[in-house]
Amino acid sequence: MFHPQGPTLFELAQQALSSTERGYDLLAPKFEYTPFRTPDELLHPVAPFLGEPGSVEAALDLCCGTGATMRMLRPLCRSHVTGIDVSHGMLAEAERLLRGVQGEAEFRFLHQDVLEMTFDAEFEVATCFGALGHILPRDQDQFVDGIRRALVPGGRLVFVTSDMPTALNPMWWVARGFNFAMHVRNAVLAPPFIMFYLLFTLPRAREILLRHGFSLEVKSGVYKRFPTAKLVVASR
Numbered sequence: 001m002f003h004p005q006g007p008t009l010f011e012l013a014q015q016a017l018s019s020t021e022r023g024y025d026l027l028a029p030k031f032e033y034t035p036f037r038t039p040d041e042l043l044h045p046v047a048p049f050l051g052e053p054g055s056v057e058a059a060l061d062l063c064c065g066t067g068a069t070m071r072m073l074r075p076l077c078r079s080h081v082t083g084i085d086v087s088h089g090m091l092a093e094a095e096r097l098l099r100g101v102q103g104e105a106e107f108r109f110l111h112q113d114v115l116e117m118t119f120d121a122e123f124e125v126a127t128c129f130g131a132l133g134h135i136l137p138r139d140q141d142q143f144v145d146g147i148r149r150a151l152v153p154g155g156r157l158v159f160v161t162s163d164m165p166t167a168l169n170p171m172w173w174v175a176r177g178f179n180f181a182m183h184v185r186n187a188v189l190a191p192p193f194i195m196f197y198l199l200f201t202l203p204r205a206r207e208i209l210l211r212h213g214f215s216l217e218v219k220s221g222v223y224k225r226f227p228t229a230k231l232v233v234a235s236r
């Protein structure tokens with residue numbers, strides 16, 4: 001559908017009818033050939049904002065999937081890059097794809113729900129790309145609090161989001177249509193597949209992060225091809 005080696009429409013439907021975890025397990029072998037994998041052109045410009053190579057002790061990638069962000073983080077880190085994900089299949093793909101990637105830091109893979117993290121001041125950097133739609137509004141405080149606890153004082157959480165589009169923007173309608181379909185799917189079928197658009201856009205993200213003691217830098221114009229994308233660096 002997206003790529004000759006990517007999932008078919010039937011496979012995508014099968015995945016959407018499974019739980020989040022099972023859906024990603026099924027998608028894992030073909031995930032790299034989907035638009036859901038964060039493109040490198042979105043990840044590469046992030047590294048200079050985080051520092052020089054070797055300037056970070058340890059970094060945490062939330063919802064790491066097949067490890068695209070962990071690849072970008074490795075040269076920056078001295079000790080380890082930890083990827084956390086709820087899908088065994090995605091973690092196995094990450095482990096396979098990251099073999100031989102440039103850098104010295106150890107890769108660690110953790111099978112866990114990001115809402116159940118118990119890290120205590122262990123990371124200087126946390127990242128979350130392409131996955132903020134998996135955190136329901138009612139869980140966002142718990143999510144941000146877990147990240148705050150995982151970071152050392154002064155540690156940074158980095159992610160890309162946008163402003164909330166208005167109803168004049170076709171994206172708003174696409175997102176609302178998709179979200180409506182997912183609400184219907186989850187109302188009639190258990191377990192749910194948790195994935196909704198526009199959940200952590202800037203006004204809401206800012207409000208929650210400030211409430212949890214972060215200060216925010218919002219960088220516009222980082223991406224020429226994605227003019228509405230904003231890179232957020234939130235410091236604990």
Ligand SMILES: C[S@@+](CC[C@H](N)C(=O)[O-])C[C@H]1O[C@@H](n2cnc3c(N)ncnc32)[C@H](O)[C@@H]1O
Pocket residue numbers: 020021024036037038062063064065066067068069084085086087090112113114115128129130131134
């Ligand atoms: C769209 S993929 C993004 C993967 C990767 N970050 C990227 O940008 O290419 C979303 C990932 O989030 C994971 N995920 C979803 N909900 C999660 C949760 N509550 N805890 C941990 N991982 C989760 C999925 O298993 C999947 O690997």
